Amino acid sequence: MAIHNILTLGDHILREKSQPVKKITPNILKLLDNLADTMYDAPGVGLAAPQIGVLKRVIVVDVGEGLIELINPEIIDKKGRTVEPEGCLSVPGALGEVPRSQFVTVKGLDRHGQEKEINAEGLLARALQHEIDHLDGIVFVDKVVRWLENKPEEL
Numbered sequence: 001m002a003i004h005n006i007l008t009l010g011d012h013i014l015r016e017k018s019q020p021v022k023k024i025t026p027n028i029l030k031l032l033d034n035l036a037d038t039m040y041d042a043p044g045v046g047l048a049a050p051q052i053g054v055l056k057r058v059i060v061v062d063v064g065e066g067l068i069e070l071i072n073p074e075i076i077d078k079k080g081r082t083v084e085p086e087g088c089l090s091v092p093g094a095l096g097e098v099p100r101s102q103f104v105t106v107k108g109l110d111r112h113g114q115e116k117e118i119n120a121e122g123l124l125a126r127a128l129q130h131e132i133d134h135l136d137g138i139v140f141v142d143k144v145v146r147w148l149e150n151k152p153e154e155l
């Protein structure tokens, strides 16, 4: 078990673009484990590698339907629009309404290097879009259309 500190808004790492994983090494497997441990400890429904200071395209998500680990995730299809409250472990206490696609198809690699395709809807679709945004230096606060709680002072 390794629980990491989660970087918070204002840390420049959160604004960097993460690099694709070229090879699934033991370090990448450890990263997946540490991300899941840190996410469950927080607790949260998703975590992206840059949030623990690692600029690699790796995410974990669990919206209550089991752990999803994805390496080099990409949204390959999206449909519909929904506006729902959203928060982020990197912006503790903040809550704002964010428009997202209602349905997404995401592809990526699992820990064995097998290509996965996930058809997601609702909260899972939202969590995947949120975590993939982190890999491009995008934080949900950039997309809030209405603040509900604790808008960060720096915005």
Ligand code: NI
Residues within 6 Å of the ligand: 087, 088, 089, 090, 130, 131, 134, 140
């Ligand atoms: Ni987040």
